[in-house]
Amino acid sequence: MPSFLFWHMRGEERRACASYRFPSAMAAPGWCALWTLCVCFTALQTNALRVTMRESTMEVVRGDYVILPCSFFTSSPLSRLNIIWTLAPFSSPESPIQVIVYDHGQIIEDPSLIGRVGFTGLPWSADIMVNDTRVSDAGVYRCMVNNPPEAADPGIGELLLTVLVAPSLPACRWDGDMDTGGSVTLSCSVAEGIPTPEIRWDKLNPEEISLPINMEGELSGSVQIINVSAQTSGLYRCSASNLLGTENCYINLSIYSGEESSSGILQGVLLTLSMSLMLLALLVLMTWLHRTGQDGRWRVSKEEEEEEGYNEIRYTPSLMKRSFV
Incomplete structure (x- = not known):
């Protein structure tokens, strides 16, 4: 041979x-x-058809675009080339959807992906681009290529795509008894984040202290503070972090003791009494001014009457007789 x-x-x-x-x-x-x-x-x-996926796993930030690579080798003309991309979403892997198809020169897109998906290198490459990525785009993609009259079974490649999401702004809340000796629970939760955000609680003042946290599911965590006192007062922060960033929310706790409460009541009573005395003094002053004004007007009117009496000329009968003799 x-x-x-x-x-x-x-x-x-x-x-x-x-x-x-x-x-x-x-x-x-x-x-x-x-x-x-x-x-x-x-x-x-x-010489049989061969399909190669240049990447087995890929990541993309939500809202960005990504190119999913799929290469193939064939020795036959491409006039009957057929390419099919499918997606098995993480949310429902048992229900794959048809993403995009190239068949005899025609391109068919899934209605939910129209305008967001397309081939980038036809007919020599089966690569596709997905833009404005969403969480629903994550899952296992399969690239199937068939080019008759080559191998009856199409070449198939798989790729896992993960869509990353920054943590959403956490929501902070508290519940419990704010009086000395009571118990307070601080809770924090986020709506979304991929990978799952790490949640932590810290007290920021008078000095920063990391607090033990009880996770309540993947996206929420709480801190329980028992036998609270004045030293418990301060600013607390909840942080939600993953590889895309960190978001925070805050709670300002003010713990009141019984003595502080009594002191506050006494201060309120004294303030009310002071205001009452001021109002009473103002009322007396206005009454005195009113009366003083009336006396002044009465004296002025009496003096005017006396002046008019002095200026009046009076004639008597004896005077009249003397003047004509």
Whole structure:
């Protein structure tokens, strides 16, 4: 057998041919036919359609775009090339959807992905681009390529896509008894985040202290503070973090003791009494001013009457008689 034909065979065919005891020259036509069949079979296997996924796992931040790679090798014309991309979402892996199809020069997109998905290198590449990515785009993608008349079974490649999401702004709340000796629970929760955010509680003042947290599911955690006192008062912070960032919310606790409560009541009473005395003094002052104003007007009117009496000229009968004699 010529050496260049021998090395075109796969390992199994090479070993079979190497171990075969060829018959005498009289039977040469028979073993030549068998050898030719082996070579043809090996050539067909070598030239069969092959699909290669250059990546097995990929990550993309929600809202960005991503190119999903799928390469294939074929020795036949591409006039009957068929490419199908499917997605098995993480939310429902048992219900895969058809993402996009290329068949005999036509492209068909899933209605929910129209405008967000497309091929990038047809017909030489099966790569696709997904833009404005969403959480629902995450899952296992399969690239299937068929190019008749090559292998009846299409070449298939798989790729796992994860869509990353920054933590949402956490919501902080408290519940319990704010009086000395009571118990207070601080709770914090986030609506979303991929990977799952890490939640932690810290007291920021008068000094920063990390507090033990009780997780209530993947996206919420709480801290319970028992036998609270004045030292418990301060600013508390809840942090939700993943590889995309950190978001915080805050609670300011003020713990009141019984003495502080009594002191506050006494201060309130004294303030009320002071305001009452001020109002009473103001009322007395207004009454005095009112009366003083009335006395002043009465005296002015009496003086005016007396002045008018002095200026009046009076004639008596005796004076009249003397003047005409």
